Amino acid sequence: MTSDASAFRRGAPAADKNAEMSFGLRFNRLFGCCLALAVAAVSFSASAAGATSFVPPGKGPLSPVLARLAKPAVAAEGLAAQADAAGVPRSGPGGLLREGRRLVVTARLEAGSLTALPELQTTGAEVVSTGAGGQTATLAVAPEDLEAIAAVPGVRAIWEQREPLVYGIGEGTCEGGAVVSEGLWQLRVNEAREAFGLRGSGRTVGVLSDSYNRDTGAATDAQEDVASGDLTGAANPCVGQQLPVDVVAEGPAEGGDEGRAMLQIVHDLVPEARLAFATAFLSEESFAKNIERLARPVSAGGAGADVIVDDVGWPEEPFFQDGPIAVAVNKVTSEGVSYFSAAGNDNLFDGEGHEIASWEAPEFRDAGSCPSAVGVTEIHCMDFDPGTGTDATYGITVEPESTLTLDLQWAEPWFGVESDLDAFLLDEAGQVLTESVRNNVSVGRPAEVIAWENESSEPARVQLVVNRCFATCNPAASPTAKPRLKLALLENGGGVEEVEYPVSSGTDVVGPTIFGHAGAAAAMSVGAVPFTTNSVPEEYSSRGPVRHEYGPVQGASPAPRLAAPETIEKPDFVATDCGVTTFFAFLAGGKWRFCGTSAAAPHAAAVAALMLQRNSTLAPAEVRAKLAGTARPVGSFGSDAIGAGLIDAVNALEGTSPSEPAPVKVPPDTAVPTPFQPAPSPIERPPGANVAHPETTILRHPPKLVHTRHPRVRVVFRFGSDQGSVTFLCKVDRSPFVPCSARFVRRLGPGRHVLKVEAHGAAGLTDPTPAVFRFRIVRR
Secondary structure (H helix, E strand, O other): OOOOEEOOOOOOEOOOOOOOOOOOOOOOOOOOOOEOEEOOOOOOEOOOOOOOOOOOOOOOOEOHHHHHHHOHHHHOOOHHHHHHHHOOOOOOOOOEOEEOOEEEEEEEEOOOHHHHHHHHHHOOOEEEEEEHHHOEEEEEEOHHHHHHHHOOOOEEEEEEOEOOEEOOOOOOOOOOOOOOOOHHHHOOHHHHHHHHOOOOOOOEEEEEEOOOOOOOOOOOOHHHHHHOOOOOOOOOOOOOOOOOOEEEEOOOOOOOOHHHHHHHHHHHHOOOOEEEEEEOOOOHHHHHHHHHHHHOOHHHOOOOOOEEEEOEEOOOOOOOOOOHHHHHHHHHHHOOOEEEEEOOOOOOEOOOOOEOOEEEEOOOOEOOOOOHHHOOOOOOEEOOOOOOOOOOOEEEEEOOOEEEEEEEEEOOOOOOOOOEEEEEEEOOOOOEEEEEOOOHHHHOOOEEEEEEEEOOOOOEEEEEEEEEEOOOOOOOOOOOOOOOEEEEEOOOOOOEEEEOOOOOEOOEEEOOOOOHHHHOOOOEEEEEEEOOOOOOOOOOOOOOOEEEEEOOOEOOEOOOEEEEEEEEOOOOEEEEEOEEEOOOOEEEOOEEEEOOHHHHHHHHHHHHHHHHHHOOOOOHHHHHHHHHHOOEOOOOOOHHHHOOOEOOHHHHHHOOOOOOOOOOOOOHHHOOOOOOOOOOOHHHOOOOOOOOOOOEEEEEOOOOEEEEOOOOEEEEEEEEEOOOOOEEEEEEOOOOOEEEOOEEEEEEOOEEEEEEEEEEOOOOOEOOOOEEEEEEEEEO
């Protein structure tokens, strides 16, 4: 879903969960290292150290987390201390979205209260964007100004924004640059380009992700990528590739440049297409507006994109209706733009092969009891047992050094919320670890999100409790409403070992995790298949389908209920991930590999650009139909995992009638000379071919930038190889290589660090190109 921003980037995990704190997710999967899916606009409350009792909502506009941060003693602290006081991770999944030391928050205003914006600004707030017909505003606010802003007339509720998720993991010529993703061969784009004489000329592909050229620690920057032929620009040495990338809106300073990696993939497949970028990380409202900016004609100040692709998902995007981002997708699609989105990296398997990443019940079932530690004023906890028994808790086993991010939503429309559900996380002894208890009726969003980190070296069994709050608990909430509800584990493919209810039973449904704009009917949702095989999808690639019960969010009025629930089959199809880039996201065998649905989605978008070059009159629905109708099966997997199958560019182009005579194929001897030559596709290697030396992969690693308040911080790595029965040798900084296990743990102090690891095979051969990870530890 570049979901790797802490908005939901739909790709592989962006920052790993194995450092002292948890970091943002993206839909890119560095084989367990990162997810650029961003966590934002979610209410995480209560510290892991102990929110021990229920906090009733309705005590003013500030959410419980912001109320803690507004206390003068807390507001005066540093960023890390503020996060600790608020009971949230210091960064990443569940971390607070900031602009400098200012918090990014969302305020819901009374109808007609846009006049409150000037007064909000005089109290210290910076207006980032407005939405919902002027009844919500995203603000950047210093913690010490929160109480003054909450006192402004017309402010109904204020809650924190969380970092979004990003769903994100070559060698070349003038057909893509110094490195080229193996998707060029796996999707048969090389054959299609030669057969039809197409390179994407005349088409514009827009990318939405975290940032384009912000990461000062990356192996390359944008200018170097242009010079090597891996992006378009004035210094690109190849004919017809000199137009610069149109950066409509750059991302935040701390961005990881996943957007640039996505643009490299597009350029690998359609090297003569124009490229554009806009960030999806500032807020949900700005994400939606940037979709429209990319689609707007150049003459009207836009990028004129024919195809748009994103890899970001925000946790509070609704499960049961199209939210504002999906509405923007619907709009540009109706205007003729083909829109692709990363499906997400949230699928999970337990030890018995069950897909366990979500749980859904047709209505709220009252267990008639609650665990005593919850301390609620009315005892109306959810019964998770689908049978005749009752069970007021839902057990989850969290992996060591991993963060649990749990998104609970129910089927009521935005701005028409009648039910107030509260979520509590208990330890095995039944004591409250953390909670999310905001006033959903006031906020107008039917969602609660919990983030909790298991800091131990052992799995932790925790229990979810969901209570229905009304009467004295919240007089504004309905005492009778019992809506359909669903919880999703936004784990970017890892972090949870098992759940108490792992299979669908009766009317309860377990498994699907595609949601938000990636689940919109107008969007083409893309799952991931590794470049090394055509027979299985990535285990982490999110599954469908999607269920909608309400119309789209329009302004601040609640949407009507649909005449009948709508089932939307997702994903639409699958494409390549884990291909090579010049810098993103992890080194394996001397190559930077980019995994996750964040990487798959731009592959699909590039094929669409070829189709539109061949026939510019194709409507988005026709692009979807041709891609789906010509896709290849992926093993025996069903549509919930792979949609229509693996995209096949040759078949798609053969089924696309040209809008004008196809260009004459240029003979090979007239091609622009270049010193680079593309590597053969791994899937084309002869059966039984042996690789004598093992290849080393870093499956998990800490973030590139680790913050700590301690003299030393614990970092965790996990290693793998393409061969069995290997051992590993590790080298940290200037120390020599020494034997190490597949799970490698060290405590390190502040400074820049380099880890190198090489696999040693059973045949006695060692990987000649160790996997390398560079990171920095900063003490606050």
